[in-house]
Amino acid sequence: MKKKLIQAIAEMQETEAVQLAQAMLDSNEDPQVVLDACREAMTIVGSRYEEGDYFLPHLIVAGDMLQEIGEMVKPKLAAERESEEPLGEIVIGTVAGDVHDIGKDIVAFMLEVNGFEVHDLGVDVSAEKFVEKIKEVQPDVLALSGFLTLAFDSMKETVQAITANGLRDNLKIMIGGAPMDESVTTYIGADNYGRDATAAVRMAKDWIGGN
């Protein structure tokens, strides 16, 4: 059944996937097995996306399946079980003044699928909020998203606030969004930029390790 579930999720058979997960839980299958199947399926979805076989529609449907099955499994989990140690911690958000979330959400999703623990602060996030969260979770990577040119200065201010708080040294900062490139990276004082979610995953892995 586990194999079938992996296949159903990876092939976008939503109804079948949910039914299979339910059947597994009903037959007293270890809920962890269901979750493992989801994780394995998402790895397949992720790599198909990276290879250009899957696109936004697939990521969205896969994400919804994952959430739905996750909700079904939750009450069956006796206690909050320690899942696998994450590859690293990442704080992500769209910077102050910008309320665009689609690109940021895709990046957060792909990072999660690839084994990172992601703290998503949402959109229009002030420099102070980023600083606060960085102090709290001490992430390895900060991912700043912005769709508009007004985001440049918000990003710059965010990086300055991080430096002023003495948090810059052990932190890698990536930026992403339509207008970002190398010159913007320099302008802002970030470490690198990514064209898409695949690039974000690659950067995070390069920085933190994990193949």
Next chain:
Amino acid sequence: MSKSPEELYQERVKRILDTVALKEPDRVPIFGPYELFPYTYANVVFKDAMADYALARKACHKFLDDFEPDADFGPILAYPSKPMETLGIKWFKWAGNGLGDHVMYQYVEGEYMKDDEYDQFTYDPSHFMTTKWLPRSFKALEGLEGFPPTRLMMWFGWTGLLPALTNDELWQALENARKSGKELGEWFGSIGQYAGEIKAKGFPQAFAAFSWPPFDIIGDTLRGTRGIMGDIIRRPEKLLKALESTTQMTIEYGAGAAGADLPLCWIWMHKGSAGFMSDEQYAKFYWPPLREAIESLVDLVVIPVVYCEGDDTPRLKYFAEVPPGKVIFHFATMDMAKAKEVLGDVACISGNIPNRLMLTGTPDEVKDYCKMLIDTCGRGGGYIMDTSALLDEAKTENVRAMFDFTREYGVY
């Protein structure tokens, strides 16, 4: 002898029409479709420009006088805050209303049509818009929810349905609509006044209509990105059926451009760019309805300005299918040499100066980029100078460099 405004007007219109027709004009035309920049340049706070229409006109005049684009957008993108406040619009944030005082508006996506409402929408789009979309979009129009379906009023149907019009909430909503309608009238009066004023100075208006691709009408404002992308996999047949309706809407939105001196209908392209969907999905859901709408608009003697806001390099092969010499394709992210190669004999192309360059670059870098564009895309005509996206934050000297260099180097 200097030319009269009338002569300059005709010259500018001809420059653009020749370029669209793939004939060599006297020089590369320059568009001025700017958002925030003219207001920043004129030291006008955007929030104020959205409330004070005379102030918005004044800012745009200053920009026009100092930069002289070949076609001008004017204050149309400074949406009027007063009627939007009256209506309690839910999917929009603007300067002073959810955003800072001097920033461009931003759209807040949501699901304004539920996944199980496709049939209702496709069957009677107007009734759906009246009773579902308007109440969900505008706080002040929530009372329209109970508006009866006029399609059922024939024969003696009206006897059962007209009593619904006695509902007080419905009348309150109509009263609110009347109030905002009057306020919008003032704004449109200002837009018309500006168009007249710049014509008298010798400048044509850069737009005669705005429209949206059939796919994005559903994706942007009805289902949202998440919704429509899932629908491609979950309910492809319903989506295709709804696209038949929205194809007609794309045409209707744009048809008003017919008869204008510059009959340009800007079609804002969003969710068909690279990364959003596969080639196969594009060929099934995005392109055929859009192509049909483009062809119909061309038949109506409208010039579609297909404004690609993402990376549309993989879509070039489809764009090459449009009627030759009748369409403008604007590109944000694009291999422009490839675009010229594929579309050179088919359509005029425009845009591509990176907006980030206008903000973080130097005048020399801007000039180099403009030179590359003119050298690559300008051969024999068919190219209009423009930035990648509507210009917000930018250094004045960079905008100056773009205009001055193009006027000098872009002469044929």
